[in-house]
Amino acid sequence: MKQEEINFGKSEQFNLTMIPGSFARRMRKNIIWQFFRFMVINIKMLIVVSKSH
Amino acid sequence: MARLIIMGGGVSGHTTATFAKKWLGDEHEVVVVTPNSQWNWIPSNIWVGVGQMEKKDVVFPLAPIYKKAGIDFRQALATEIHPNGKADDDTPYIVISSTEEGKEGQTEELSYDYLVNATGPKLNFDATPGLGNGSGGLSGNTVSVCTADHAVHASEELKEIFAKAKAGERQKILVGTGHGMCTCQGAAFEYIFNIEHEARKANVRDMLDIKWISNESFLGDFGMGGLHMKVGGYAVSSKLFAESLYAERDVQWIIGAHTSKVEEGKIEYELLDGTMHEETFDFAMLIPPFGGVGLKAYDKDGSDMTDTLFAPNGFMKVDAKYDAGAYENWKASDWPVTYQNPTFDNIFAAGIAFAPPHLISKPMTSPNGTPINPTPPRTGMPSGIIGKAVAHSVCDMIKKGKDVHLHEASMADMGAACVASAGKGLFDGSAAAMTVYPVVPDFEKYPGTGRDTNYTFGEIGLAGHWIKHILHHMFLYKAKLKPGWTLIPE
Numbered sequence: 001m002k003q004e005e006i007n008f009g010k011s012e013q014f015n016l017t018m019i020p021g022s023f024a025r026r027m028r029k030n031i032i033w034q035f036f037r038f039m040v041i042n043i044k045m046l047i048v049v050s051k052s053h
Numbered sequence: 054m055a056r057l058i059i060m061g062g063g064v065s066g067h068t069t070a071t072f073a074k075k076w077l078g079d080e081h082e083v084v085v086v087t088p089n090s091q092w093n094w095i096p097s098n099i100w101v102g103v104g105q106m107e108k109k110d111v112v113f114p115l116a117p118i119y120k121k122a123g124i125d126f127r128q129a130l131a132t133e134i135h136p137n138g139k140a141d142d143d144t145p146y147i148v149i150s151s152t153e154e155g156k157e158g159q160t161e162e163l164s165y166d167y168l169v170n171a172t173g174p175k176l177n178f179d180a181t182p183g184l185g186n187g188s189g190g191l192s193g194n195t196v197s198v199c200t201a202d203h204a205v206h207a208s209e210e211l212k213e214i215f216a217k218a219k220a221g222e223r224q225k226i227l228v229g230t231g232h233g234m235c236t237c238q239g240a241a242f243e244y245i246f247n248i249e250h251e252a253r254k255a256n257v258r259d260m261l262d263i264k265w266i267s268n269e270s271f272l273g274d275f276g277m278g279g280l281h282m283k284v285g286g287y288a289v290s291s292k293l294f295a296e297s298l299y300a301e302r303d304v305q306w307i308i309g310a311h312t313s314k315v316e317e318g319k320i321e322y323e324l325l326d327g328t329m330h331e332e333t334f335d336f337a338m339l340i341p342p343f344g345g346v347g348l349k350a351y352d353k354d355g356s357d358m359t360d361t362l363f364a365p366n367g368f369m370k371v372d373a374k375y376d377a378g379a380y381e382n383w384k385a386s387d388w389p390v391t392y393q394n395p396t397f398d399n400i401f402a403a404g405i406a407f408a409p410p411h412l413i414s415k416p417m418t419s420p421n422g423t424p425i426n427p428t429p430p431r432t433g434m435p436s437g438i439i440g441k442a443v444a445h446s447v448c449d450m451i452k453k454g455k456d457v458h459l460h461e462a463s464m465a466d467m468g469a470a471c472v473a474s475a476g477k478g479l480f481d482g483s484a485a486a487m488t489v490y491p492v493v494p495d496f497e498k499y500p501g502t503g504r505d506t507n508y509t510f511g512e513i514g515l516a517g518h519w520i521k522h523i524l525h526h527m528f529l530y531k532a533k534l535k536p537g538w539t540l541i542p543e
Contacts (some may be wrong), residue, residue: 007300014300017293020513028483028514038516041486045520048468048488048508049542052438 055081055166055451058147060131060348062087062115064095064433065404066171067532068440068543069447074124075539076448084125084163088152090114092532093201096433097525099240101204102338103211103247105477108201113533122534128153129161134168134350134362136397143353145399167447170369170402171440174343176200177232183315184231184341194315195231195337198244207338211248214336218252218260224335227320229266231339233311233425236276237432238267241340242295243473249302250475250482265299265306266332266339268425270325270417272296272306276427278414280489281502282511288502291487294511298485307332309417311425312339327420343405343428345369361396368408370394371401375410383411385465385495392443393459399450403443404436413493434469435492437543438462465493468508474521486517 004019020028027033057077059070062085074083091112100106119126129149138144146164151157176199178185178192186192196207218224228245230238245265252258265272273279273291280291299306309325319333345367352358363369371394374387387410394400402408409429417426431439442462449457468490476482488510494503502509531541 004301007303010303011305013296013306014303017296017300019297019301029480031480031515034515034519037512037514038519041488041512041516041520044508044510045470045488046542048470048490049434051490051508052434052462052467052469053441053542 056084056164057081057167057169057447057451058084058086058163058165059169059171060086060147061171061173061404061406062089062092063171063173063404063436065173065406065436065440066169067092068437069169069171069403069444070119070124071122071534072441072444072539073448074122076444077451079123081451082125083123084127084165085115085119086127086129086131086147086149086163087115088128088130090116090128090153091201092118094525094529094532095199096240098198098201098204099243099247100477101201102196102198102207102244103251104208105247105251108205112201113529118532118534127151127161127163131172131348132160134348134400135353136168136350136358136362136400137353140353145397166399167451168400169443169447170348170400170406171404172346172348172406174405175346175367176341177344178341180234180342180344181232181312181315184312184339192315194317195339197341198240198338199340210336211251214261215252215255215257217335218257219255221260224261225333226261226263227266227332227334227337227339228263229307229339230268230310230427231312231315232342233268233323233423234342234428235268235340236343236428236430237340238269238275238427239430239471239473241265241267241338242275243475244338245304246298246302246473246475249304254476254481263304264332265304266310266312266320266322267306267308268310269427270309270415270425272299272308274414274427276414276430277489277492278494280487280504280509281506282487282509283506284511288506291511298513309425311419311423315339323419323421323423323425325417325419325425345406362394362400364408366408369400369402369406370396371407373408373410375408377410380416385463385491385493385497387411388463388465388493390461390463391446391459392439392462393446398455401443401447403440405431407431407439430492431464433471434543435464435467438467441543463493465491465495467491472517472521472524474518476518479519479522480515482518483513483515484517484521485511485513486520487511
């Protein structure tokens with residue numbers, strides 16, 4: 001059984017939502033992708049900050 | 054020379070005081086009255102609470118910082134406001150009671166020209182029987198991460214739980230809100246996933262049942278009525294985002310719950326459907342509800358005028374619309390813009406200390422009449438931005454006269470960034486990074502979700518974790534007024 005499918009069976013609460021698969025989990029830890037996301041999130045946060053002042 | 058007194062030295066009060074002093078210079082006096090000798094970067098208390106940081110990493114003494122800045126620092130508790138002065142003197146003043154070692158309880162009157170109330174909240178543990186000790190403190194039944202000392206204690210208790218789990222004893226962990234009217238779900242949310250992360254690292258995750266309990270009517274409400282964010286090309290509700298995270302990490306949840314009683318190893322709670330339940334635990338961290346700090350206000354003749362300055366919940370009245378009525382009538386414009394008290398134009402409130410006009414989340418009540426809904430969050434970024442806007446307004450009033458246009462910082466026109474990070478290592482941690490714009494939804498400006506979905510987003514990964522690290526160091530640097538501190542945004 002795939003890891004993401006294990007928890008679906010643990011409770012009704014879990015069964016009715018979504019759980020990330022292996023690709024999504026790998027991308028969360030992928031340094032290159034996360035560095036890119038780091039830049040994107042920072043820029044977005046700076047825009048939010050500038051809109052708030 | 055004018056004197057500005059700021060009551061409170063947390064995120065909002067510290068921001069107000071430091072900017073006001075910078076803008077006013079030595080021509081005017083800035084006084085900070087706070088009962089704490091140390092400044093605490095509260096978001097990082099979470100890491101202290103799981104043993105990944107020490108108390109010294111999240112606090113620093115205020116006295117040397119204020120001395121360097123030229124701010125008059127009084128380590129004391131403000132107890133009374135006399136906005137009309139005394140019978141024979143119209144000068145407004147406050148009464149403070151020292152908390153400094155060796156001077157405890159000594160009272161003093163401090164006159165002011167302008168007053169900013171940035172006291173933050175009273176941690177109202179006693180609102181739930183058994184959560185508090187009956188004297189305003191935390192009982193021994195649960196732990197807290199609201200202060201650095203609480204977090205240190207929580208970490209020690211958690212260590213024991215992990216040791217028992219390692220020894221093969223199954224342990225139940227309960228984290229969430231300790232009352233139906235709590236706010237700050239975000240802190241509990243971050244704490245529960247840090248515990249989960251540390252449990253995996255310690256190889257005891259299989260021996261722990263971790264459960265969330267909250268007054269939110271759905272997971273991901275966060276006291277903001279939830280939010281819609283762009284994830285993977287979809288605009289999705291924070292409910293789905295949060296439920297997915299809990300399911301992935303095997304964390305069960307109880308929602309729509311008012312914790313009505315806490316005992317050793319057990320809580321009683323009421324659900325939105327009116328049913329009563331019990332939950333046992335070996336370790337519980339339950340956030341208390343917030344209240345005003347109990348400041349009293351008196352008129353010249355000594356008569357109590359607390360009701361004039363403060364709302365019944367103890368928070369200070371400002372320029373909000375407090376008679377908005379039913380939920381269907383609520384608008385973004387109900388929220389305060391300048392944070393000036395409507396009765397006294399030389400008094401402002403900033404951060405958690407101001408009385409919000411109403412909830413942001415939809416009000417909910419159980420059939421037994423128990424309100425079970427999150428109260429509005431006003432911590433972190435909004436606190437800092439409001440503090441700076443108030444400092445700007447007061448400085449302009451002092452320098453240019455009372456008729457100046459005041460600076461505005463409505464939470465309905467302000468965003469917030471929130472990073473809930475699990476773990477502390479640079480490459481083994483993870484975080485849910487979220488921004489929301491605006492904090493208070495504006496359905497007239499953004500029909501549909503009430504928010505700008507270009508700037509309301511959330512994602513999970515290392516990137517958010519790095520941001521959390523940067524925020525920790527950056528805000529401590531800023532609070533210590535090191536070179537270039539004004540360039541760091543709130």
